[in-house]
């Protein structure tokens with residue numbers, strides 16, 4: 081039976097808390113609860129009670145949501161799935177099973193140790209499977225093996241019908257196939273409570289990976305050089321990065337304000353056989369940056385992706401890898417060590433998909449924002465992270481089978497904005513808004529100005545990086561789910577399986 085935690089319980093304050101300290105506590109919320117659900121039966125019983133009493137449920141697994149879709153639920157109840165660490169075994173439902181409450185790091189460790197398999201999923205240990213996989217899932221192996229949701233073969237989900245009856249549905253391609261597709265990437269919190277993900281097949285885990293971190297110093301980088309660096313990075317993913325022999329290469333360029341001193345990228349590589357013995361592809365990629373780098377300018381990109389940390393100077397490399405310091409590590413260690421993501425602070429996020437390399441104007445706009453004078457706040461807390469994309473993530477047919485339509489992009493961008501003090505909220509949010517609006521006014525038509533709306537260069541935004549600023553645009557669903565049949569399809573699924581809109585939040589699929 082679920083364990084209901086109310087205000088009288090000493091755990092309430094902790095369990096009600098959120099990672100993002102930006103969400104204010106609602107003073108009118110005097111009766112909300114948290115239901116800790118360790119099994120699908122716990123969650124079904126809790127849900128039945130809530131529906132019967134007319135109390136709104138929200139769902140939490142890892143608690144890493146970028147927006148306040150879960151915590152502030154006035155006098156409602158959070159169904160907390162983080163204690164559900166083992167899914168129900170299902171005969172014939174897939175050889176591998178993942179529970180919503182498992183953290184990605186736990187999933188990696190278990191799949192590796194028990195089966196020598198892995199999921200191509202996100203890079204932070206503490207992100208929850210429940211939200212991550214239902215929103216698509218993307219990580220360092222996604223160019224090699226696709227998105228997490230591409231591999232799902234069955235999903236168990238609790239839904240509530242028009243009469244308030246709770247049902248546990250075992251969905252797959254032959255049972256509630258429409259709901260199954262919606263669970264593969266449309267985003268959490270729209271259709272029901274997912275209690276298990278099942279996979280018939282999974283890729284073998286790599287044995288080892290090669291890594292390199294390349295850095296540039298802002299004070300030695302003039303505008304033209306910055307443009308050239310960025311276009312060298314983006315140009316690779318648009319051209320050479322499409323070739324299958326490069327799909328084992330993933331890279332993330334982290335840029336932040338020039339007053340921080342450095343920017344740079346971290347890369348991970350393995351060959352399709354899961355080894356890092358042939359480094360030709362990696363060396364060729366790094367070689368493109370040789371002319372820009374100086375040995376003293378190396379930096380290390382924090383695996384938590386929350387900051388760019390200067391490292392002590394490294395002497396020029398003499399091991400035959402040009403001037404780059406390529407390190408080999410065991411894959412499991414590279415994947416889980418230092419990949420926490422469990423801390424809290426104030427934060428905001430934005431995203432975009434790019435189908436082409438940075439244009440001259442885009443690169444100059446980014447340079448302008450990272451070198452401009454900012455009064456009143458320390459601008460270093462804002463990072464623009466440019467992830468390589470494409471490869472197996474763009475495999476034909478996956479857009480139609482899943483609910484992720486962005487299958488032509490070569491880079492995925494994420495603005496991460498971190499700070500401590502509440503009195504900086506307005507200025508911080510404004511800084512990110514101006515940057516984003518400026519960048520997406522260059523190559524976007526008047527009707528969609530200020531957004532990366534679908535055109536020959538852009539492919540909208542990522543639902544696992546939801547940004548409530550996008551709600552200001554009537555076309556916000558198309559930004560996340562595309563202009564085609566997907567959003568109307570998801571609305572049909574919503575009408576069919578959640579006709580009373582029991583599961584909703586600011587950016588859920590509308591009935």
Ligand SMILES: Cc1cc2nc3c(=O)[nH]c(=O)nc-3n(C[C@H](O)[C@H](O)[C@H](O)COP(=O)(O)OP(=O)(O)OC[C@H]3O[C@@H](n4cnc5c(N)ncnc54)[C@H](O)[C@@H]3O)c2cc1C
Nearest residue numbers: 141142143144145202203208210211212218268269274421
């Ligand atoms: C530090 C950090 C690093 C990240 N790194 C990556 C990355 O490398 N790649 C990537 O693709 N994304 C990444 N993300 C984004 C992440 O995938 C999303 O925030 C994801 O939705 C988090 O899932 P969660 O279960 O932890 O969050 P939660 O806050 O628990 O849930 C997120 C959403 O999913 C819903 N939900 C949760 N559980 C369920 C369930 N069981 N059934 C139905 N709906 C549910 C919630 O209601 C909410 O709407 C990162 C986020 C953070 C904070």
